[in-house]
Amino acid sequence: MSEPSTSPNADGSPALSARGLTKRYGSTTAVDSLDLTVDPGVVFGFLGPNGAGKTTTMRIFTGLIDPTSGEARVAGVPSRDRARLVDRIGLLPEEPPLYDELTGREQLQFAADLRDVRWDAVSDRALGLCGDLDLTGDLDRRIEGYSKGMRQKTAFVQAVQHDPAVVFLDEPTSGLDPRAAKTLRELILDLAESDTTVFLSTHILPVVEEIADEVGVLHEGRLVAEGPIEELVASAGAGDSDGAAASTADDAGAGTVDGGASPADDPDLEDAFLELTSREESVWTDDT
Amino acid sequence: MRALARDARALLATEIRVRVRSVLADRRKLLGTATSLAMFGLLFPWFFRANVTSFAERVAGGNVPLGPLGAAFTGLCVLGLTVGASTGFGQERAGRVGPLVRTSVPPLAVSLARLASEVLRGLTVFALPAVAVLVFLGAGSGGPVLPLVLATGALPLVLTGLLVGRLAGDAVRYLNLAVGVSLWVKAAAAVVVSLAFFVGTQALLFAETADSGGNGANGDTGSPLASVSIPPLLPGEPLQAYAGVVSSPVGGSPRALGWAVGALLLAAVPVALVVALRVETRLLFREVSGDRAGDGVAGTSGVPRPFTVGPGPRVAWRYLLRTRRDPRILSHLMIVLFMGIGSLGNVVQDPGSITGIGPPVAVIGGAVIAGAAYCMNPLGDDVDQLPLLLTSADSTDLLLRGRALAGAAIGLPLALGAGVPLAAIGRSPVFAAWLAVLAVALVFAGTGAALGLGALVPKFERYEYMSVERPHPSNYVVFGYLIGTMLVGGLGFALVDRSASGGAGALVGVAWTVYLGVVGGVGLAGYVYARRRFDDLSLDEF
Numbered sequence: 001m002s003e004p005s006t007s008p009n010a011d012g013s014p015a016l017s018a019r020g021l022t023k024r025y026g027s028t029t030a031v032d033s034l035d036l037t038v039d040p041g042v043v044f045g046f047l048g049p050n051g052a053g054k055t056t057t058m059r060i061f062t063g064l065i066d067p068t069s070g071e072a073r074v075a076g077v078p079s080r081d082r083a084r085l086v087d088r089i090g091l092l093p094e095e096p097p098l099y100d101e102l103t104g105r106e107q108l109q110f111a112a113d114l115r116d117v118r119w120d121a122v123s124d125r126a127l128g129l130c131g132d133l134d135l136t137g138d139l140d141r142r143i144e145g146y147s148k149g150m151r152q153k154t155a156f157v158q159a160v161q162h163d164p165a166v167v168f169l170d171e172p173t174s175g176l177d178p179r180a181a182k183t184l185r186e187l188i189l190d191l192a193e194s195d196t197t198v199f200l201s202t203h204i205l206p207v208v209e210e211i212a213d214e215v216g217v218l219h220e221g222r223l224v225a226e227g228p229i230e231e232l233v234a235s236a237g238a239g240d241s242d243g244a245a246a247s248t249a250d251d252a253g254a255g256t257v258d259g260g261a262s263p264a265d266d267p268d269l270e271d272a273f274l275e276l277t278s279r280e281e282s283v284w285t286d287d288t
Numbered sequence: 289m290r291a292l293a294r295d296a297r298a299l300l301a302t303e304i305r306v307r308v309r310s311v312l313a314d315r316r317k318l319l320g321t322a323t324s325l326a327m328f329g330l331l332f333p334w335f336f337r338a339n340v341t342s343f344a345e346r347v348a349g350g351n352v353p354l355g356p357l358g359a360a361f362t363g364l365c366v367l368g369l370t371v372g373a374s375t376g377f378g379q380e381r382a383g384r385v386g387p388l389v390r391t392s393v394p395p396l397a398v399s400l401a402r403l404a405s406e407v408l409r410g411l412t413v414f415a416l417p418a419v420a421v422l423v424f425l426g427a428g429s430g431g432p433v434l435p436l437v438l439a440t441g442a443l444p445l446v447l448t449g450l451l452v453g454r455l456a457g458d459a460v461r462y463l464n465l466a467v468g469v470s471l472w473v474k475a476a477a478a479v480v481v482s483l484a485f486f487v488g489t490q491a492l493l494f495a496e497t498a499d500s501g502g503n504g505a506n507g508d509t510g511s512p513l514a515s516v517s518i519p520p521l522l523p524g525e526p527l528q529a530y531a532g533v534v535s536s537p538v539g540g541s542p543r544a545l546g547w548a549v550g551a552l553l554l555a556a557v558p559v560a561l562v563v564a565l566r567v568e569t570r571l572l573f574r575e576v577s578g579d580r581a582g583d584g585v586a587g588t589s590g591v592p593r594p595f596t597v598g599p600g601p602r603v604a605w606r607y608l609l610r611t612r613r614d615p616r617i618l619s620h621l622m623i624v625l626f627m628g629i630g631s632l633g634n635v636v637q638d639p640g641s642i643t644g645i646g647p648p649v650a651v652i653g654g655a656v657i658a659g660a661a662y663c664m665n666p667l668g669d670d671v672d673q674l675p676l677l678l679t680s681a682d683s684t685d686l687l688l689r690g691r692a693l694a695g696a697a698i699g700l701p702l703a704l705g706a707g708v709p710l711a712a713i714g715r716s717p718v719f720a721a722w723l724a725v726l727a728v729a730l731v732f733a734g735t736g737a738a739l740g741l742g743a744l745v746p747k748f749e750r751y752e753y754m755s756v757e758r759p760h761p762s763n764y765v766v767f768g769y770l771i772g773t774m775l776v777g778g779l780g781f782a783l784v785d786r787s788a789s790g791g792a793g794a795l796v797g798v799a800w801t802v803y804l805g806v807v808g809g810v811g812l813a814g815y816v817y818a819r820r821r822f823d824d825l826s827l828d829e830f
Contacts, residue, residue, distance in 0.1 A: 025828075062679050064827045082823070083682040090679075097676035101610035101617075105588045113602045114680035114687075140588045142613070158676065 013076030015040045015166050015197035016061065020070035023056050023221075030056040032221035033070070038214070040075075040165070041195040043188060045202070045212030045229075049277055053221040054201045055094070058168050061199070062091050075165045086115070090164040094171050096155030100144035104135065104154045107143060111158045126161035132183055133157070148175035156184065166197045173207060185211050209269045219277045232272045292400070295393045299401035307409065316745070320764065329416025337424055344428025352540040357438075358528030364442050365527070368449020369456075371410040376457020376564075377464075399568040407450055434538055441534030444553040445527075451560035458567050475615045479625060486629050487636050603690030607662050608697060619756040620664065623766055624656055643714025647723055650707030652777035655730035656770055658699025659738030662691040664761035664769065666739055667822050668746040671759050674827065684822035688815065692735035699734070703727035719788035726780045729804055733811030734773055740814020741765050743821040748830035776807060 014037045021034035031053040038044045048054045059065045060072050063082040072079040075088045098107055108126050112119045130136050133153040143151065152175045160167055169188070173181040188198050188211055202208060208215060208229070215232060217225040225232055311317045333340075346353055422435040429435075464474060529546035530553070536542045595605035611617045631649045635642050666688055670677055677687060704727050712720035745762045753760045783803055787796050 059827060062675075064675060064678055066826055066828075082678065086679055086682050091675055093675040095672065095675075097673040099606075099610060099673060101613040102606065103588045106606070106609070109591075110603070110606050111676065111680060113599045113606075114677065116599045116682075116686070 013073065014038060015042065015075055016044070016073070016199060018057075018061075018070065018072045021057070021060060021067050021072050022069045023053070023060060023065070024068045029221050031060070031067070031218075034218075034221075034223050036216060036223060036226065038197060038199065040197050041192055042214055043192045043198040043200060043212045045200050045208035045215040046218065047202075047205070047208060047215055047273055048218035052218040054218055055170060057218065058091075058170060058199065058201055062089055062168055088165040090159035090162065090167045092152075092155050092159040092167070092169045092172055094174070096151040098143050098146075098151055098154060098158075101142065103142050104130075104139040104146070104150075107154060108139075108158055108161060111161065115162055117162055122161045122163075125163065126157055129157045129161065129187065132187060133180060134183075149177060149180055152176055153180065153184075156187075160187075160191060160196075163194075164196065166199060167191060168199045168201075170201045171203070172200065173202070173204060181207075205269045205273060215269070217273060217276045225272075225276050229269055232276075233267050233269055235272065292394055292397050295397035296400040296404070299393065299398065300404050303401065303405040304408070307405075320762075323764075324413055325416055328413050329420065333417045333420030333424065336421070340421055340424040341428035344425045344434055347434055347535070347538055348429040350539050352532075352535045352538065354528045354531050354535070354540065357531040357535060361442060361445055361527045361531055361534075365445045365449040367414065368446040369453035371407065371414075372450040372453025372455075373457040373460075374453075375406040375410045376454040376459075377461045395569045395572050396565060398572060399565045403454065403564065403568065407454070429538075437534060437537050441530070444550070444557055445530075448553050448556045448560060451557065451564050454564050455560065455567060458564065458571060462571055471615050478622075482625065482629055483632055483636065486632075599686055600689035601693055603686060604693035604697060607690060607694035611661075611694075616756040616758075617669075618661055619754045619758075620760045620763075620766060621657065621660055622754050623763065624653075624660055624770060627770060628653055643710050646710035647707045647714065647720075648777065648781050650710065651703045651723060651727045651730060651781070652774055654699040654701075654703025654707065654727060655734040655777060656699075656773050657702060658695040658731045659734035659769055659773065660761075660766055661695040661698055663688075663695055663735050663738035664742045664766055665747050665759060666691050666742045666818060667825060668742070668748050668759045668761070671748045671750075671830070674825075678825065678827075683819065684825070685819050688739055688818055688822070692732075692739060692815070695735045695738070696731050699731045700727070703731055716788060718790075719784060722784040722787045723781075726777075726784050729807055730773070730777055730780060733807040734769075736811030736813070736815035737772070738769055738814065739818035740810075741769055743814075743818035779803065780807075 016036065016038040018034045018036040021031055021036075022029065023031040034057065046054055046057070056065070060067050061074055061079055063079045063085045066080060074085055077084045077088060079085060099110070102110065108130075109119045112122050112126075127136065127139075130139055130153075133156070135150065135153045135157070138146065138150055143154065146154065152172070156169070156172060159169070172188070173184055176184060185207060188200070191198055192211075192213070200208065200212060212229060214226070214228050216223055217232075225235075311321050343353065343356060422439060425435040425438065426432050467474070526545060526549050529543045530549040531546070532540045533542040533546035533550050534540065589609055591602050591605045595601040607617075628649065631645055634645060667674065667677070667684065670687075677684070681687060704724060707727060708720045708724045711723045742761060742765065745765050747759050747762055750757050750759050780803060783796070783799055787800070
């Protein structure tokens with residue numbers, strides 16, 4: 001695991017930091033002693049199998065739940081300090097939080113009101129994003145008539161229209177057609193260029209591979225790898241002295257649906273992901 | 289047929305298991321269920337214990353009072369009709385389980401299981417009182433024969449009522465989904481029908497009371513049940529005749545009409561069951577337009593004055609706007625409507641009474657609606673939007689203020705716009721002025737108190753009520769708030785009356801100070817509590 005970065009942002013704090021972050025539900029540990037640092041302007045891909053604790057981590061960072069122990073900070077603000085936190089974040093959860101009875105435009109205006117931001121102050125940016133996402137023509141229709149993709153686009157604009165320091169995106173391309181998904185990926189890169197940190201949780205590894213600067217792999221609540229994608233992929237390509245891990249990686253390669261090159265020939269993020277999560281499973285199995 | 293029964297049984301068992309687990313897993317639900325069972329299962333039978341025991345003693349003495357027995361049978365029939373109709377109308381939509389059951393289980397089995405589980409659920413609360421009444425009957429008559437005979441005789445009545453009611457509920461549900469009129473027209477129709485039902489029932493009750501003179505015609509004068517006002521309302525003759533047939537093993541005198549009614553009931557049960565199952569199976573697969581009234585509707589509404597003055601009023605406007613587009617958001621107010629419909633009925637019957645009962649009803653009603661509209665489940669009914677709300681506003685204060693203002697925007701016009709002018713006409717301008725003070729105090733204090741109550745018992749889980757599935761406020765909380773507002777409003781009304789009559793100036797001044805202090809304090813305390821409670825809200829709570 002890499003050392004936490006110490007790169008400061010404008011006020012000297014990393015965009016995201018977690019120290020010993022733990023969340024337990026009864027006897028189940030959803031997040032286990034997570035240490036993480038993400039610098040400003042970085043697109044951070046947060047990966048992990050189903051139930052690994054990604055959504056729980058995201059909820060802690062956004063103040064929606066409290067950790068059992070440890071601390072999470074966003075742009076230097078503790079996640080428990082919701083009053084200050086909200087100024088710095090935008091969130092696109094897996095289920096777009098929209099009101100069916102409002103039109104898309106009314107929803108965006110409502111979101112601005114919640115932040116006590118004048119619509120005039122954000123409308124240019126919001127409507128520009130809507131234009132990029134081909135949503136402008138539907139903004140005056142009620143959301144109950146929106147498709148899944150249109151809901152997703154509206155919720156994305158809602159999450160970023162106020163230009164937050166850190167944006168949390170949970171499966172942002174879910175339900176989008178290929179063109180819209182491509183546009184969204186470009187918009188995410190634009191966000192990062194304007195120094196917004198993007199915390200991106202998704203199962204679609206090619207998306208992460210395309211736009212993320214760094215990735216973290218969460219498995220059974222623990223961060224099993226963190227760093228630039230190239231390093232992760234390279235470590236997967238180099239193999240591992242751990243026999244269990246190597247064999248698991250081979251198995252995973254044999255199971256690749258597209259029948260592409262084996263991990264040893266041409267490793268990619270998927271191979272690295274499978275190896276990391278398989279290794280942990282093997283270790284866990286051996287331990288037990 | 290065997291496979292059908294097996295599938296239905298499996299679905300029914302699953303449904304019951306899920307329901308029981310959901311109650312056992314939630315302490316609040318468990319407490320609510322236990323309270324309901326205690327109220328109906330213990331208090332209700334205990335209240336009627338003397339009547340039932342006395343009735344059983346008279347039967348044991350060789351005198352079967354057919355009037356009360358016929359009335360009780362009619363009551364059971366009405367109970368069956370009510371439970372059947374409410375489950376038929378309010379049953380959960382096929383869509384939620386549709387994709388699974390449509391591809392894996394015969395539709396008839398689905399209908400059968402749903403009918404059984406929903407009827408069982410509807411009757412659960414009456415199981416304990418039924419057992420208690422049977423025990424009292426046994427105790428009063430000195431043996432098990434009377435309760436056994438009456439239970440057997442009551443069964444076809446209850447079943448027929450249930451199934452006929454279910455069919456009626458299905459029909460209303462289908463009309464509600466299929467008729468392409470606006471939701472507001474449907475809401476208005478529901479109010480008019482409810483009002484007509486109430487006024488009609490009242491008229492019938494008064495007419496029959498005047499004509500029949502109670503149970504005397506049946507030779508029951510002096511019976512504890514003679515004082516109960518239900519029998520005159522009910523169509524006694526056929527069911528009394530049926531009661532005579534049922535009670536023949538314990539001394540009743542059967543008549544030909546009673547045998548005919550019995551035969552009719554026995555025939556009605558299987559026929560109604562088959563028809564209900566067929567209708568529901570068809571409904572399961574029938575595509576209806578549904579209530580997506582705004583689907584495809586275009587047009588963004590700007591925030592009008594005076595809601596433009598700040599973020600709180602702007603948020604309030606969104607709640608009002610959403611309600612204008614979908615009145616089902618206020619479906620939980622039906623309980624308020626049912627409570628107030630008595631007064632409306634009186635006014636319909638005697639229009640002159642409007643200046644008398646109008647002012648208190650409008651002021652208290654305005655305060656009730658102001659609090660109950662948006663403040664009884666603050667944030668609970670925004671459960672799907674919580675990730676937005678909690679990560680956008682620096683305090684839930686903004687949302688709570690918005691809700692309170694939205695409620696006041698509905699309640700205050702009713703209280704001031706209807707109550708005060710009626711008071712000026714019916715009483716005096718001075719009375720109307722004092723009433724206006726009371727109205728403003730009650731409306732704003734009411735919203736604060738309602739926020740506090742809603743924060744005390746937030747409901748995040750969805751359930752279907754009045755055919756609307758959403759996180760409705762707790763019925764106990766709504767009911768408690770309603771009763772509390774009526775009591776506090778009644779006190780205030782007495783104070784207004786005293787103030788307008790001009791007596792004891794200093795004392796009235798002190799009384800107003802105390803009253804407004806307490807009412808305002810309760811409202812403020814509720815608001816502050818709600819803000820603290822929801823500022824600390826975590827998604828872990830549900």
